[in-house]
Amino acid sequence: MSALTAERPAASQGRGTPLVSLRNIQKHFGSLHALRGASVEVYPGEIVALVGDNGAGKSTLVKVMAGVHAADSGEYLFEGKPVTVKKPTDATALGIQTVYQDLSLCSNLDAVQNLYLGREVTGSWWGGGRIKRAECEVRARELLTRMRLGNLSLTRPVGAMSGGQRQNIAIARSILETPKVVILDEPTAALSHSAAEGVSTLIRTLADQGLGIVIVSHDIHHFVVNATDRIEVMRLGANCASFKSKDVTGEQVVNAMVGGNEGVNLAG
Numbered sequence: 001m002s003a004l005t006a007e008r009p010a011a012s013q014g015r016g017t018p019l020v021s022l023r024n025i026q027k028h029f030g031s032l033h034a035l036r037g038a039s040v041e042v043y044p045g046e047i048v049a050l051v052g053d054n055g056a057g058k059s060t061l062v063k064v065m066a067g068v069h070a071a072d073s074g075e076y077l078f079e080g081k082p083v084t085v086k087k088p089t090d091a092t093a094l095g096i097q098t099v100y101q102d103l104s105l106c107s108n109l110d111a112v113q114n115l116y117l118g119r120e121v122t123g124s125w126w127g128g129g130r131i132k133r134a135e136c137e138v139r140a141r142e143l144l145t146r147m148r149l150g151n152l153s154l155t156r157p158v159g160a161m162s163g164g165q166r167q168n169i170a171i172a173r174s175i176l177e178t179p180k181v182v183i184l185d186e187p188t189a190a191l192s193h194s195a196a197e198g199v200s201t202l203i204r205t206l207a208d209q210g211l212g213i214v215i216v217s218h219d220i221h222h223f224v225v226n227a228t229d230r231i232e233v234m235r236l237g238a239n240c241a242s243f244k245s246k247d248v249t250g251e252q253v254v255n256a257m258v259g260g261n262e263g264v265n266l267a268g
């Protein structure tokens with residue numbers, strides 16, 4: 001069953017086993033101690049935001065999750081079992097996809113070409129191994145419809161699309177691999193308020209279909225408090241507060257980021 005069609009195990013209904021759990025992660029870059037016992041976990045159907053000031057360690061922590069950086073020490077559990085994740089392919093093999101801020105799309109190519117770049121549906125080698133555009137198009141339309149993005153043009157170059165549309169295509173591309181967890185790096189950076197709302201709707205659709213979503217974001221007041229379920233606040237390489245998004249204001253989150261309410265845990 002694809003993650004998109006999975007019944008919602010609904011983190012919101014209770015806890016169960018996290019999809020991914022990183023605990024007490026330490027990471028040095030030379031003499032720089034970037035992560036000092038940082039932790040993060042995400043449950044099926046849950047959207048978790050990682051927030052913190054510049055240099056707090058958010059990107060490093062999600063890069064450990066994505067296998068870009070190997071942790072010096074700490075635990076990495078996937079569906080409750082210890083796993084070794086030392087390179088990106090280890091993470092993708094587990095079902096963890098990452099959408100980086102640059103989106104890694106080709107502006108001159110259309111949505112179908114971007115979705116299937118590097119993994120095109122081809123004919124048999126004896127038939128010339130040609131890319132089956134029509135089949136890619138059908139699959140792309142099915143995927144976008146399941147993601148409630150049926151209105152997106154399949155044929156317009158993505159360079160001619162809005163920032164929100166490009167973000168949605170980048171997320172759709174990550175979903176093609178039917179992941180269990182999607183990491184999003186600043187998905188609303190440089191988006192208008194309404195485009196950011198479109199991204200919020202999309203990630204909620206994905207979470208409702210059982211994915212765990214981890215988001216790094218500085219967009220505290222509009223996006224993080226409204227579009228996520230739980231907020232982990234990081235400072236100086238460690239967790240310093242945790243909130244249920246529905247119970248907190250942007251001001252309280254920012255206050256925690258700058259050291260206002262040390263060690264708060266209201267996430268339950």
Ligand SMILES: Nc1ncnc2c1ncn2[C@@H]1O[C@H](COP(=O)(O)OP(=O)(O)OP(=O)(O)O)[C@@H](O)[C@H]1O
Pocket residue numbers: 029032034052053054055056057058059060061
């Ligand atoms: N590849 C690297 N090599 C050396 N130092 C690094 C590397 N990546 C991150 N750092 C350092 O680790 C610390 C944490 O950086 P990180 O990018 O994780 O912070 P962040 O919370 O994501 O910040 P921002 O919000 O500015 O992106 C910083 O001091 C940063 O300079």
